Amino acid sequence: MPVDNTAVMASSEQLMNMAGAARAAIVDPARITLVGDDPNPRFELFHAASSLCSQKVRTVLFEKGLAYRSNDMIILCAMGVDGIIPAEHYSPAYVRLRLIAGRELNQDFVTRYSGRTSVESEGFDPCVVPLLIDYEAGRVIVDSKRICCYLDAVSREPVQLLCDEPQARAEVMRQVEIVDRIPNGALLYGFHPDADRRPDILKSVMETVYECKIMALEALAAANADDPALVAAYRAKIVKESGGKQVRHDADFQRAARQHTRDLLAELEHTLAAQSLPRPDGNGFSLGDVVWGVNLVRLAYLGLASLWDELPNVARYVDALVQRPSLRKEAIQASIDSLPPSGYLDALVTR
Numbered sequence: 001m002p003v004d005n006t007a008v009m010a011s012s013e014q015l016m017n018m019a020g021a022a023r024a025a026i027v028d029p030a031r032i033t034l035v036g037d038d039p040n041p042r043f044e045l046f047h048a049a050s051s052l053c054s055q056k057v058r059t060v061l062f063e064k065g066l067a068y069r070s071n072d073m074i075i076l077c078a079m080g081v082d083g084i085i086p087a088e089h090y091s092p093a094y095v096r097l098r099l100i101a102g103r104e105l106n107q108d109f110v111t112r113y114s115g116r117t118s119v120e121s122e123g124f125d126p127c128v129v130p131l132l133i134d135y136e137a138g139r140v141i142v143d144s145k146r147i148c149c150y151l152d153a154v155s156r157e158p159v160q161l162l163c164d165e166p167q168a169r170a171e172v173m174r175q176v177e178i179v180d181r182i183p184n185g186a187l188l189y190g191f192h193p194d195a196d197r198r199p200d201i202l203k204s205v206m207e208t209v210y211e212c213k214i215m216a217l218e219a220l221a222a223a224n225a226d227d228p229a230l231v232a233a234y235r236a237k238i239v240k241e242s243g244g245k246q247v248r249h250d251a252d253f254q255r256a257a258r259q260h261t262r263d264l265l266a267e268l269e270h271t272l273a274a275q276s277l278p279r280p281d282g283n284g285f286s287l288g289d290v291v292w293g294v295n296l297v298r299l300a301y302l303g304l305a306s307l308w309d310e311l312p313n314v315a316r317y318v319d320a321l322v323q324r325p326s327l328r329k330e331a332i333q334a335s336i337d338s339l340p341p342s343g344y345l346d347a348l349v350t351r
């Protein structure tokens, strides 16, 4: 992505201070690590091991061999003895970092829940991961799609994930946009009326997830009442999560989300059959393969690999993608390590 004129720059010292404050919300310091052998890396990532959007960014960082400071955040709220424990990415310091980055987006806050998380179609969610800091450029960047494109632009070696040739690049970006609009929120959080194959532990977490999120966000809005920008951010998030709560058990909504995903996979089958996507096992590995790879692993984890039972090209594509070391580590292994066990994911790995 070319560095645009609207890029919001900050001094390295200012960013270091803000990042330090955001890091302070991470309860277990063992989740703050250095990836690579640079003790003072150019990049710092706030993310979550389990998060699909974070997995996309980490896969790109892996492909590029880039060193970074990794802040693996807990993105679920929990009930403690003294009341609600907010997720770490809801902390005021982290949200302040997102608000800086959000100024580049030229988008209003999210105002509704659709089950999708695309910034372009839904607006800016100030309370999510991932977020990247580039200390050399003095920039904070949000939105996985933008972060991935940014990293590809600043570091062209050892693999270039977006090629220079305009037509091929446009096709890769078309795939990236398609994946960005998959209703992943609906598929992860929602209760499907017919065949809900999510792990039981996950289902039981999802029974109260929205209540916990809203309670935590209300408390944070009240505690930061003297900071209008933070309050507006928390209020926007409350609106979105309240929408999710309403449709969590809505059979029509859940069926539509799954059907939409089915349709996108059918479209992918046609694209692959026409061989207009580069092969993921060769030099042509692209950002499209990164985002499809991460998302197909997630669908498999949720027990939705049956969606490509009748799609032989997609099935072959999955088989090739799961061999890629970056996807094995950052999508498959990270999901195994951070999410409740799913026999469907195990089946994918042992194939």
Ligand SMILES: N[C@@H](CCC(=O)N[C@@H](CS)C(=O)NCC(=O)O)C(=O)O
Pocket (backbone or CB within 6 Å): 051, 052, 053, 054, 075, 087, 117, 118, 119, 125, 127, 128, 129, 130, 142, 143, 144, 145
């Ligand atoms: N468009 C954003 C979406 C970010 C997003 O929705 N992140 C999810 C994890 S994949 C999250 O942080 N969820 C926790 C929450 O909503 O509280 C991106 O691609 O970065």
